[in-house]
Amino acid sequence: MEAERRRRIVVGVDDGSDSALAVRWAAAHAAAVGLPLHCVYAEFNPYTMAAGDAGIPPALDLGMSRSDTDRVLSDAMRIASEVAPSLDIRAHAEPASPATLLLGEAKMSSLLVIGNHGAGVLSDLLLGSVCGTVAARSACPVVAVRSRLTELDQLAPVVVGADGSEVSERAIEWAHKFAAWHDKPLRVLHVCRRGRGDLDQARAYTEQLLDRCAHPGVPVSTEFVDGEPAEVLAGEAENAYLLVVGARGHGVASGLLTGSVSHALLRQAPCPVAVVRKQVVLQPV
Structure with a gap:
C-alpha cells in the first residue's frame, strides 16, 4: 500500500x-x-x-x-x-x-x-x-x-559520492537504479577526508555494496580519492548527468549547516544534484 x-x-x-x-x-x-x-x-x-x-x-x-x-x-x-x-x-x-x-x-x-x-x-x-x-x-x-553552462555528452555518467557510511549506501542504491532507468554509466567516487581514511578498507566495502545492488547493463566505475568530499565531488559534477549524495538530515538545521557536503554541493554543483537521506523510502520501479 x-x-x-x-x-x-x-x-x-x-x-x-x-x-x-x-x-x-x-x-x-x-x-x-x-x-x-x-x-x-x-x-x-x-x-x-x-x-x-x-x-x-x-x-x-x-x-x-x-x-x-x-x-x-x-x-x-x-x-x-x-x-x-x-x-x-x-x-x-x-x-x-x-x-x-x-x-x-x-x-x-x-x-x-x-x-x-x-x-x-x-x-x-x-x-x-x-x-x-x-x-x-x-x-x-x-x-x-539548475541551468548548465556547457552541453553534456550523451555518455555523461551518474556520479555518486560514497564514504563507507550507511548514508552513502542509500545514495549508491538509488544512483544505481537511476542509472539503469536512464541508460547511463555509473561512477562511484569514494572520498576519504585527507589523512582520515583507510582506502583499502573503503575499496573492499564499496565493492561489496556494488555487488549487492548491481543492475544488469549498467557500466560501473569506481575511484577512491583522498581529499575533501565537497571539493572533489563539485569537480566531478562538471561532466556529470546527475550528482547523487547522501544526507543524514534530522531537521531544518541539518539543511542549513554550511559545512555539510550535501548543502555545499546544492550551492556549488553545476549539474542536477540528488540528495538521498538515510531516512527516505526508496521505491522499486
Whole structure:
C-alpha cells in the first residue's frame, strides 16, 4: 500500500526560469520510469499565513512576486507535455509556503524535483530556506535542477559520492537504479577526508555494496580519492548527468549547516544534484 501510494513524481513550480528546467527534467524522468507527473504550486501569502511556516523568512517573502496560479500551472503542464506528450500530467495549487507544500507532497511521492536558483547572497538565503530545508527533511529523494553552462555528452555518467557510511549506501542504491532507468554509466567516487581514511578498507566495502545492488547493463566505475568530499565531488559534477549524495538530515538545521557536503554541493554543483537521506523510502520501479 505504501509503495503504491508513492508511485508518482512531483515537481515544485513557480514563475522562475529554474522552474521550467525542473519541469523538463522531471517530465523526462517520469517518462523514463513510467510514473505520472504532478506539478504543484504554493500560493503563499505572507499577510495571511503564519510567519513561522517552515522554511520561509518573512523578510524574504515580502519581496517575492505574486504569480497568477492558473498561468504558472498551465505553463508547467505545457512544458511537461512538450517533453513527454503521452505522460500523465496533473497540477494543483495549495495555500502554503513552498517548503511546507513540498515536504507534504514528498510523503506521497517517489521523487521530488525542485529548481535550484544558484549562487549569490540572496539565493544562499533562499536555498537554505527552501531547497536546503526540503532536501534535509524530505521523505523521498530530492533532485535540485539548475541551468548548465556547457552541453553534456550523451555518455555523461551518474556520479555518486560514497564514504563507507550507511548514508552513502542509500545514495549508491538509488544512483544505481537511476542509472539503469536512464541508460547511463555509473561512477562511484569514494572520498576519504585527507589523512582520515583507510582506502583499502573503503575499496573492499564499496565493492561489496556494488555487488549487492548491481543492475544488469549498467557500466560501473569506481575511484577512491583522498581529499575533501565537497571539493572533489563539485569537480566531478562538471561532466556529470546527475550528482547523487547522501544526507543524514534530522531537521531544518541539518539543511542549513554550511559545512555539510550535501548543502555545499546544492550551492556549488553545476549539474542536477540528488540528495538521498538515510531516512527516505526508496521505491522499486
